[in-house]
Amino acid sequence: MGVLNIFFFIFLFVSTAKSDGETYRFLHTFCVQLNALPSGQTFDTLIAAMEDCIEYGTCVGVKKTGEDKYQQLLRLTGYAFCETCTDYYLLDKTGGLTYPNQPNDLEAVILFAIFPIGECPTSFDVDGSLCRGRGSITADICYSYPSYMAPQHDGTNCYVYQKQTVIKSWQ
Incomplete structure (x- = not known):
C-alpha cells in the first residue's frame, strides 16, 4: 500500500505546454521510470520538447537525457518505481477521464499513453x-x-x- 501512496504523490507536479491554443498536461513522474523508447532529435528546453511531443501523435512524453537536453518518448510499455528517477514527463491524453475500478488514480494516464492512437x-x-x-x-x-x-x-x-x-x- 505504501508503494501506491508514493505513486500518487509522484504525479502531483504538472507541467503544461500549448499547441494551437490548447493546453496539454505533462505529469512529472518523480520516482518512476517510464519504460519507453527515447527517439528523435534532442531539445534544449523542456517546453520545446513538450510542444514538439504534442505535434507527434505517438509521443507519450519527454525524458531529460542530459544537462538541458530533452527527448521525446515513444512506445510506452509500463513503468517501474525508481527512487532516484526524476527525468520523465508523461503526456496526459485522458482528457480528464477516470474509471471507478482502475487500479489507482493515475493508471488511466498510463493506459492512454500505452495506447496513444487506436485500440x-x-x-x-x-x-x-x-x-x-x-x-x-x-x-x-x-x-x-x-x-x-x-x-x-x-x-x-x-x-x-x-x-x-x-x-x-x-x-
Whole structure:
C-alpha cells in the first residue's frame, strides 16, 4: 500500500505546454521510470520538447537525457518505481477521464499513453479481440506491459487486450 501512496504523490507536479491554443498536461513522474523508447532529435528546453511531443501523435512524453537536453518518448510499455528517477514527463491524453475500478488514480494516464492512437499499442495490430505485436517484440518487452493488459507471448508474437477491453474491466 505504501508503494501506491508514493505513486500518487509522484504525479502531483504538472507541467503544461500549448499547441494551437490548447493546453496539454505533462505529469512529472518523480520516482518512476517510464519504460519507453527515447527517439528523435534532442531539445534544449523542456517546453520545446513538450510542444514538439504534442505535434507527434505517438509521443507519450519527454525524458531529460542530459544537462538541458530533452527527448521525446515513444512506445510506452509500463513503468517501474525508481527512487532516484526524476527525468520523465508523461503526456496526459485522458482528457480528464477516470474509471471507478482502475487500479489507482493515475493508471488511466498510463493506459492512454500505452495506447496513444487506436485500440492497440504502437507496433500492434488488431487480431480478433486482442492486439498482436508486430516485428521483434520480445517476451521481455511483452511482459513489461501492465498485468491488466494480460500480456502473453507465444514464442513468436505478443498479445495484449485491446484498450476498450481494459476500460470495460475498469467500469
